[in-house]
Amino acid sequence: MTIPVLTIDGPSGAGKGTVSRLVAKQLGWHYLDSGSIYRSLAIAVLQQSVDVNDVAEIVKIAQNLALEFECNDELTVKLNGEDITAQLGLESTGAVASVVAAVPQVRQVLLQKQKDFRQLPGLVADGRDMGTVVFPDAIHKVFLTASASQRAGRRYKQLKEKGIDANLSHITSEIEERDRRDRERETAPLAMASDALYIDSSDMGITAVIEEVLSLIR
Ligand SMILES: Nc1ncnc2c1ncn2[C@@H]1O[C@H](COP(=O)(O)OP(=O)(O)O)[C@@H](O)[C@H]1O
Numbered sequence: 435m436t437i438p439v440l441t442i443d444g445p446s447g448a449g450k451g452t453v454s455r456l457v458a459k460q461l462g463w464h465y466l467d468s469g470s471i472y473r474s475l476a477i478a479v480l481q482q483s484v485d486v487n488d489v490a491e492i493v494k495i496a497q498n499l500a501l502e503f504e505c506n507d508e509l510t511v512k513l514n515g516e517d518i519t520a521q522l523g524l525e526s527t528g529a530v531a532s533v534v535a536a537v538p539q540v541r542q543v544l545l546q547k548q549k550d551f552r553q554l555p556g557l558v559a560d561g562r563d564m565g566t567v568v569f570p571d572a573i574h575k576v577f578l579t580a581s582a583s584q585r586a587g588r589r590y591k592q593l594k595e596k597g598i599d600a601n602l603s604h605i606t607s608e609i610e611e612r613d614r615r616d617r618e619r620e621t622a623p624l625a626m627a628s629d630a631l632y633i634d635s636s637d638m639g640i641t642a643v644i645e646e647v648l649s650l651i652r
């Protein structure tokens with residue numbers, strides 16, 4: 435029996451995580467936040483003071499990445515038993531994540547870890563290459579985006595709400611730089627799958643986006 439997968443890909447701040455978590459909850463499906471795997475790798479690389487250009491060392495860390503996920507209303511992630519949830523959401527973590535994520539061997543090592551999330555009764559998978567590379571046979575695919583200024587504004591508000599000091603113009607340039615790197619890399623670049631539903635959430639609330647995604651499944 436083929437286990438159903440809904441993939442939600444798109445750029446940073448489009449609402450993928452928020453929508454994926456809520457849709458997974460409504461459907462009673464599992465949830466894969468693939469970005470948190472790349473973010474965790476970035477934290478491990480930073481903790482071990484490894485140079486971001488030292489590919490061999492980064493691949494070794496990826497091979498030994500010991501992660502535990504717990505998804506209730508929010509996602510809690512442990513790396514080697516240590517709760518790293520707070521560091522996970524920082525823009526500085528996202529920036530390093532997008533550098534290590536551009537290494538083809540790193541993506542290869544982490545591929546099976548992501549596929550293993552496909553379990554009954556189904557999976558909602560959020561990332562950049564869920565519909566194109568990791569789950570190309572998914573029955574439902576969404577490409578969720580929004581204008582760069584909306585996405586930066588949302589991220590700014592989200593960080594402020596978490597009590598993290600943030601600067602809107604820094605966030606805007608960091609998001610633009612990360613998008614460019616994610617779109618232009620050779621391996622598994624951020625791109626819409628040809629069979630995905632395109633949703634631009636610039637002028638849509640979260641509930642409207644969720645309704646549109648759920649209508650795809652119904
Ligand atoms: N359609 C929307 N309208 C307004 N705010 C949104 C919308 N979708 C998501 N958000 C908010 O934007 C922030 C970033 O959303 P998130 O789900 O983390 O994005 P992504 O996973 O794509 O990076 C969150 O604070 C979330 O509540």
Ligand SMILES: Nc1ccn([C@@H]2O[C@H](COP(=O)(O)OP(=O)(O)O)[C@@H](O)[C@H]2O)c(=O)n1
Pocket residue numbers: 445446447448450451468469470472473528531532533535536560561562563564612616
């Ligand atoms: N499937 C994925 C998910 C994330 N990533 C990388 O990991 C970084 C962080 O991903 P994320 O999904 O947590 O980022 P946000 O969209 O939450 O900002 C991205 O900028 C990508 O470079 C990836 O390459 N492939």
